[in-house]
Amino acid sequence: MPLPWVESGIAASVLVLGVMIGLALKPPLWAGAGLVMLFALFHGHAHGTELPATALPALYGLGFVIATAILHVIGLGIGQLKRWAVLPRLVRQGGWAIAATGVALFFVL
Numbered sequence: 001m002p003l004p005w006v007e008s009g010i011a012a013s014v015l016v017l018g019v020m021i022g023l024a025l026k027p028p029l030w031a032g033a034g035l036v037m038l039f040a041l042f043h044g045h046a047h048g049t050e051l052p053a054t055a056l057p058a059l060y061g062l063g064f065v066i067a068t069a070i071l072h073v074i075g076l077g078i079g080q081l082k083r084w085a086v087l088p089r090l091v092r093q094g095g096w097a098i099a100a101t102g103v104a105l106f107f108v109l
Contacts (some may be wrong), residue, residue: 006049007109009042015102021095024088 016035020027027035051060078094081087 003042003045006042006046008106009039010046011102011105011109013039013042013102014105015099018095018097018099018102022092022099023095024092 017039019025047064051057078091082091
């Protein structure tokens with residue numbers, strides 16, 4: 001099923017989540033879950049439509065699950081850096097770099 005503005009939704013997710021990290025925002029659980037669901041819709045749709053005709057769908061999906069798990073572990077590790085006295089600022093600066101990447105993505109669409 002077609003989904004409009006998939007690329008824009010992905011760029012917006014990078015921008016919004018980067019800004020949230022940069023500002024150290026802590027939204028309520030329901031708001032954070034809503035954002036994640038919305039952005040996951042765009043990311044999942046993009047990956048689903050890129051399924052090569054010669055790929056085995058189950059293995060293709062398994063690859064995404066494994067890659068997602070690895071990215072989550074890395075993200076959790078980076079999040080733990082905020083516990084060190086010197087590094088919260090570095091994490092927030094990384095958020096601004098992510099947000100800048102989101103802005104750049106809008107220019108290449």
